[in-house]
Amino acid sequence: MRPATIRIGAGAGFAGDRIEPALELVEQGDLDFLVFECLAERTIAAAQQLRQSDPHGGFDPLLLERMRRVLPAARARGVRIVTNAGAANPVGAAHAVAALARDMGLRGLRIAAVTGDDVLDLVRSAEHPLIDRPGTSADLARIVSANAYLGAGPIADALAQGAEVVITGRVGDPALFVGPMVHAFGWSLDDAALIGRATVIGHLLECAGQLTGGYFADDGRKQVPGLARLGFPFAEVAADASAVLGKVSGSGGALTLASCKEQLLYEILDPGAYAQADVVADFRSVRFAELGPDRIAVSGGDGRPRPDALKVSIGYDDGFIGEGQISYAGPGAVGRARLAAAIVEERLAIISAPVTELRSTLIGLDSVDRTGRPPEVDPREVRLRVVGRSATAEAAALIGREVEALYTNGPFGGGGATAAVRPVLAVASTLIPAAQVRPAITLVEA
Amino acid sequence: MLLGDIAHVRTGDKGDISQISVIAFDPADYPRLLAAVTVPRVLAHLADLRVRQATRYALPGLGALNFVLEGALSGGVTRSLALDAHGKSLGAQLLDLPIDDDVPGKDAE
Numbered sequence: 001m002r003p004a005t006i007r008i009g010a011g012a013g014f015a016g017d018r019i020e021p022a023l024e025l026v027e028q029g030d031l032d033f034l035v036f037e038c039l040a041e042r043t044i045a046a047a048q049q050l051r052q053s054d055p056h057g058g059f060d061p062l063l064l065e066r067m068r069r070v071l072p073a074a075r076a077r078g079v080r081i082v083t084n085a086g087a088a089n090p091v092g093a094a095h096a097v098a099a100l101a102r103d104m105g106l107r108g109l110r111i112a113a114v115t116g117d118d119v120l121d122l123v124r125s126a127e128h129p130l131i132d133r134p135g136t137s138a139d140l141a142r143i144v145s146a147n148a149y150l151g152a153g154p155i156a157d158a159l160a161q162g163a164e165v166v167i168t169g170r171v172g173d174p175a176l177f178v179g180p181m182v183h184a185f186g187w188s189l190d191d192a193a194l195i196g197r198a199t200v201i202g203h204l205l206e207c208a209g210q211l212t213g214g215y216f217a218d219d220g221r222k223q224v225p226g227l228a229r230l231g232f233p234f235a236e237v238a239a240d241a242s243a244v245l246g247k248v249s250g251s252g253g254a255l256t257l258a259s260c261k262e263q264l265l266y267e268i269l270d271p272g273a274y275a276q277a278d279v280v281a282d283f284r285s286v287r288f289a290e291l292g293p294d295r296i297a298v299s300g301g302d303g304r305p306r307p308d309a310l311k312v313s314i315g316y317d318d319g320f321i322g323e324g325q326i327s328y329a330g331p332g333a334v335g336r337a338r339l340a341a342a343i344v345e346e347r348l349a350i351i352s353a354p355v356t357e358l359r360s361t362l363i364g365l366d367s368v369d370r371t372g373r374p375p376e377v378d379p380r381e382v383r384l385r386v387v388g389r390s391a392t393a394e395a396a397a398l399i400g401r402e403v404e405a406l407y408t409n410g411p412f413g414g415g416g417a418t419a420a421v422r423p424v425l426a427v428a429s430t431l432i433p434a435a436q437v438r439p440a441i442t443l444v445e446a
Numbered sequence: 447m448l449l450g451d452i453a454h455v456r457t458g459d460k461g462d463i464s465q466i467s468v469i470a471f472d473p474a475d476y477p478r479l480l481a482a483v484t485v486p487r488v489l490a491h492l493a494d495l496r497v498r499q500a501t502r503y504a505l506p507g508l509g510a511l512n513f514v515l516e517g518a519l520s521g522g523v524t525r526s527l528a529l530d531a532h533g534k535s536l537g538a539q540l541l542d543l544p545i546d547d548d549v550p551g552k553d554a555e
Contacts (some may be wrong), residue, residue, distance in 0.1 A: 267458030
């Protein structure tokens with residue numbers, strides 16, 4: 001028998017998210033499903049590199065900690081878990097969770113790994129036009145990963161096969177939520193209007209605490225109580241893909257019309273055409289209604305049939321970024337910091353450092369501000385940040401070294417110098433025909 | 447009045463695109479947003495932001511506008527040299543955009 005409604009909770013909105021709110025949802029949220037969204041654009045590229053050095057690794061390093069914390073309560077209450085924390089190695093992650101479950105006495109736990117998103121061989125075998133910038137995949141010198149955004153189908157299939165934990169690599173974030181709905185209600189993925197509305201719900205939940213008051217507070221304009229114990233949201237979804245959004249009573253945060261509107265549009269480009277693997281969702285007719293404190297009804301939304309092509313994120317090695325910082329304070333601080341910047345730039349030219357795109361900004365003045373307006377008062381302190389790009393770590397390190405040399409060779413009163421070098425794993429996007437991607441499911445039992 | 451008096455904003459990123467939603471606290475103020483928060487005014491306010499192409503989407507049912515600023519993130523989060531590579535702080539900088547009091551809004555009812 002099909003349920004009238006199901007409850008899906010959002011247990012994480014990014015890889016490093018807090019763990020307690022997920023446990024709170026499992027214990028007090030009366031959930032059917034809990035979703036951990038843990039995969040940023042470039043995370044999978046970094047994970048692919050980890051897997052090269054450790055064939056058993058390459059999945060989210062926090063996955064086992066999250067599972068250790070929530071599995072006992074989730075199993076006791078019949079809450080099934082869906083997560084994309086498999087990153088570059090969902091099968092390895094499934095085996096690791098099975099081993100953990102055995103250690104915890106949770107024998108028989110069924111874990112499914114969804115694979116097929118890794119399309120590196122396909123992408124390497126031909127030249128693919130990039131969709132986020134001019135050029136093609138052939139312009140990216142050292143490609144390390146290519147992953148297609150899968151849809152909800154394989155997640156629903158894994159749940160139908162009895163999986164209590166479903167671990168994927170790259171799937172569209174809303175699909176992590178749409179999968180359980182499709183499974184529970186027996187929807188057809190070809191019903192574009194229904195899947196479009198389900199995608200709205202998934203999108204609202206995918207960033208977890210950003211729906212319930214995270215990334216929202218602004219003193220004086222927008223008050224949010226209890227952000228240190230922010231409660232994550234759940235959706236009580238009906239078979240027509242309408243939903244009531246809520247959070248555990250007594251948890252921190254605020255679920256309001258305003259927070260829902262902000263999250264609906266978050267990282268949406270054309271609200272009439274939100275392209276996913278299963279549907280092109282249309283958000284323009286979505287409406288919210290306040291049913292009570294921290295209870296918001298969401299209705300509306302639409303969809304058109306799925307695109308023929310899947311989006312693919314290509315991770316590539318893009319050299320190194322070198323950076324140095326140093327602070328100045330007191331009268332004339334800005335002038336001394338500007339002098340320091342000019343000295344570093346001249347030094348890097350004198351030693352012919354092979355660095356490009358060198359830029360100097362003053363933190364506290366013009367490092368994130370883009371209005372170009374001069375400050376109304378002279379700041380009491382500023383921090384010079386010099387940053388640039390290089391093909392090698394050695395050359396990138398020259399930037400920080402020249403900033404540190406300002407201690408004894410630069411203007412007076414420079415303090416707190418730091419230097420850093422980091423490798424750049426950049427991401428570009430392309431499309432490949434959906435028919436060339438074949439998702440697969442591997443079942444593992446603890 | 448300033449934009450922050452009648453609207454709230456949220457900023458997101460997709461690759462090299464910065465996306466900023468501007469949402470009326472009271473839907474009655476939506477006409478003011480429509481009239482005052484135009485692409486040229488947003489770009490003039492963020493004078494130091496380099497943008498390849500800017501598009502505004504209107505969502506009257508939500509009392510909101512959605513700005514899509516392509517090429518605004520110096521190559522995107524993963525390779526940008528900017529301190530705020532996501533551009534998370536961009537939307538907040540719009541809150542002091544001046545709004546013309548002559549356009550009818552909530553207080554004209």
